[in-house]
Amino acid sequence: MSEGANLCAPGTPCWVSLMVHGLDRTEEFYRGLFGWDFEEGPRALGAHRLAHLDGGQVAAIGAMAPEHRLPVAWTPYLATDDADAATEQVRCCGGTVGVGPLDADAAGRKAICSDPAGAVFGLWQPRRHSPVERPVRPGTPAWNDLLVAEPALVAKFYELVFGYDVRSEGDTATLYVGGRPVASVRAADEETLRETGPRWTTHFEVADVDAAVARAVELGGRQVREPHETAAGRLAEVADVEGARFMLVHSPR
Structure with missing residues (x-):
């Protein structure tokens, strides 16, 4: 993820992600609705695009494998100081780790988990934290x-x-x-x-x-x-x- 995704304290939802079947059509929808701009994301994470508004990252949208027919849903990524330790805690507390932890290039380390009820969320370990918080504004x-x-x-x-x-x-x-x-x-x-x-x-x-x-x-x-x-x-x-x-x-x- 981009540096803009690092502006959050541990436990804070610091960005949201969406996996879809049609990247171009989805990009057109959110560009038209929120005025987002898009750029290609790190190749290490597969085909996905980073959504920006006024220079700050607000979301990521990725391409789901064609054979996967999973529900399409927005997923929040919750910040942690240690993604590996957090995934172990998820397992110990009755949750499930579906993906990772794995490195997202130089930006951070991530995992995708589900809680005991089955709701999916992400873990995000940024390489560094910032005390600056971006204010909520239309489109974020x-x-x-x-x-x-x-x-x-x-x-x-x-x-x-x-x-x-x-x-x-x-x-x-x-x-x-x-x-x-x-x-x-x-x-x-x-x-x-x-x-x-x-x-x-x-x-x-x-x-x-x-x-x-x-x-x-x-x-x-x-x-x-x-x-x-x-x-x-x-x-x-x-x-x-x-x-x-x-x-x-x-x-x-």
Whole structure:
């Protein structure tokens, strides 16, 4: 990954990744929706492209092998100081390591894992950390939450692996790093779990949720959940041209 992906503290979701069947079509969708620019990523990781906005990396999109018919979904990469030690902790706490750890050229070391509920996430060990944090702005990831049947039990897994301070309220557990909320684990209804399974969901900031939904549909995506007001701001859920779901949010400032 590029140097821009290193601006995160351990435990923080520092970038998101998407594996698709059609790179060109997916690039066109997100360029049209968020204004992202793309460049080819390191060859060591296979065919993939790095998405940039105003000079900073915001995401990576890779090509899935043709024979793989896996669900297409956004995956957050959680920062760690030691990817090898973190993968061992994942196994010890009931998770699964699917890929890695392996080197991503000179930028860092990565692994792809799943938690005890089956939700997929990545581990990212950057070569160096920076205290600078890029502000959330339209076109960038603003939040990640995890939809599972039993939030308290799954949040405990992430607490043990990453050292989060977990604060639960109702059916939501919020994960904190250094006193700052970085992600949440929420209860999903049976219909959602039956349709998509346990999964991480990325929220992307936009200037106008309703206009962004209309633009996503125009580009070949679809509306999953119509725009609505929440305590976190105005939200809507959409799916891209390959069916990957994500949230559009306009947060109050």
